Amino acid sequence: MLVGRSNVGKSSLINALTRQKIARTSAEPGKTRLANVYRVARENTPPFFMVDLPGFGYAKGGSEGFDRLAKGVFARRPAALLLVDARHPGLESDRAAWEWMTGATEHAAVVATKIDKLARGERIRATRQLQSVYDAPVVPVSAETGEGMEDLWKLIASLSQPRPRRKNPNA
Numbered sequence: 220m221l222v223g224r225s226n227v228g229k230s231s232l233i234n235a236l237t238r239q240k241i242a243r244t245s246a247e248p249g250k251t252r253l254a255n256v257y258r259v260a261r262e263n264t265p266p267f268f269m270v271d272l273p274g275f276g277y278a279k280g281g282s283e284g285f286d287r288l289a290k291g292v293f294a295r296r297p298a299a300l301l302l303v304d305a306r307h308p309g310l311e312s313d314r315a316a317w318e319w320m321t322g323a324t325e326h327a328a329v330v331a332t333k334i335d336k337l338a339r340g341e342r343i344r345a346t347r348q349l350q351s352v353y354d355a356p357v358v359p360v361s362a363e364t365g366e367g368m369e370d371l372w373k374l375i376a377s378l379s380q381p382r383p384r385r386k387n388p389n390a
């Protein structure tokens with residue numbers, strides 16, 4: 220599940236990960252308006268579904284539409300990635316989304332996008348800053364150059380591990 224502000228690079232990341240042009244991207248915010256579901260099959264990994272959500276505020280049906288959509292897809296407690304622009308750590312809307320996501324699933328992590336726009340030294344600083352803001356693993360990536368894709372695949376694999384069973388499901 221990919222969550223993030225409009226234009227942060229969710230659809231581009233799906234294309235970069237799969238090395239295919241399957242998700243439609245645009246320089247204009249608001250390209251993705253519905254939840255788009257892709258079945259991803261990789262060597263040595265069981266196939267899984269990847270969901271590309273609209274950016275906050277851009278879902279068909281407005282914010283109610285987004286809430287409905289998000290509740291629907293999160294009902295299955297999926298692994299979820301919050302995508303944030305590496306150049307803008309800790310935005311209010313991102314933090315709000317993180318609160319919501321971590322309440323909805325125990326498998327959440329942060330991806331810093333567009334890392335190619337930062338100089339080397341700034342990348343490390345931005346990644347550390349994000350780690351402290353979200354207190355979670357942060358993988359820096361660029362859909363443009365393909366940097367970070369292997370690390371991201373590893374993160375996805377680790378998030379997709381079977382969930383720990385609750386001892387008492389009624390507790």
Ligand code: GTP
Nearest residue numbers: 226227228229230231244245246249250251274362
């Ligand atoms: P919505 O569908 O509107 O929610 O946006 P999105 O998050 O799916 O963003 P999208 O993938 O459509 O990308 C938005 C813009 O950012 C496009 O112009 C992309 O080319 C650009 N972009 C995405 N990823 C990167 C990246 O890693 N580096 C750079 N330089 N540009 C990127």
Ligand code: MG
Nearest residue numbers: 229230250251
């Ligand atoms: Mg999109």
